[in-house]
Amino acid sequence: MRKPPYYAVIFSSVLREDAKEYGETADRMVELAAGMPGYLGIESARGADGFGITVSYWETEADIARWKREAEHRIAQDRGRSEWYLRYDLRVAKVERAYGMPTPTLEP
Amino acid sequence: MRKPPYYAVIFSSVLREDAKEYGETADRMVELAAGMPGYLGIESARGADGFGITVSYWETEADIARWKREAEHRIAQDRGRSEWYLRYDLRVAKVERAYGMPTPTLEP
Numbered sequence: 001m002r003k004p005p006y007y008a009v010i011f012s013s014v015l016r017e018d019a020k021e022y023g024e025t026a027d028r029m030v031e032l033a034a035g036m037p038g039y040l041g042i043e044s045a046r047g048a049d050g051f052g053i054t055v056s057y058w059e060t061e062a063d064i065a066r067w068k069r070e071a072e073h074r075i076a077q078d079r080g081r082s083e084w085y086l087r088y089d090l091r092v093a094k095v096e097r098a099y100g101m102p103t104p105t106l107e108p
Numbered sequence: 109m110r111k112p113p114y115y116a117v118i119f120s121s122v123l124r125e126d127a128k129e130y131g132e133t134a135d136r137m138v139e140l141a142a143g144m145p146g147y148l149g150i151e152s153a154r155g156a157d158g159f160g161i162t163v164s165y166w167e168t169e170a171d172i173a174r175w176k177r178e179a180e181h182r183i184a185q186d187r188g189r190s191e192w193y194l195r196y197d198l199r200v201a202k203v204e205r206a207y208g209m210p211t212p213t214l215e216p
Binding site: 004008010012043044045046047048051052053055081085087088089090091092093094095096097098099100101102 | 118152160193197206207
């Protein structure tokens with residue numbers, strides 16, 4: 001894994017029960033993010049209650065801004081707000097320290 | 109919600125299938141963290157595949173260090189490494205920006 005510092009986008013959300021085409025779009029966004037400059041990795045978990053957290057990792061804040069503006073991603077963001085999420089919180093954070101077991105496993 | 113800057117501990121992990129007493133301990137750690145100085149909130153999601161992400165939020169890095177050293181938490185950390193996790197990654201990050209819909213919902 002790349003050593004800190006780098007950036008994390010922490011996105012937590014509650015899905016509506018009737019969120020149509022959410023899964024396909026989420027998969028497509030993961031694929032699309034992975035091709036963006038400065039992408040370092042992504043991890044995602046969602047429980048049966050509909051609450052989920054996705055954290056994506058980026059080299060710089062400029063890379064995050066570019067990803068936010070990406071055309072297909074913007075369409076997905078609009079659908080997220082209008083169709084898929086009951087609520088969400090998004091935080092941009094600078095990763096200062098990282099460690100893991102057995103060794104950090106997130107690879108670009 | 110408190111405005112940035114504040115700190116996030118991003119903990120991602122894969123649970124062993126035979127993780128005994130993990131759920132009770134995780135619940136107890138949430139309760140214990142909530143009573144620590146500088147605690148701002150916690151959110152957690154785990155999918156059916158065993159991969160989970162927990163993010164806890166703190167006012168300062170000193171608060172995180174104090175929580176890491178807390179006696180009952182240390183015992184849980186030891187059990188995590190030896191009994192519960194196939195792997196984990198832990199990152200300490202400084203939250204610089206936050207927004208949400210309809211409004212940020214994480215309350216201390």
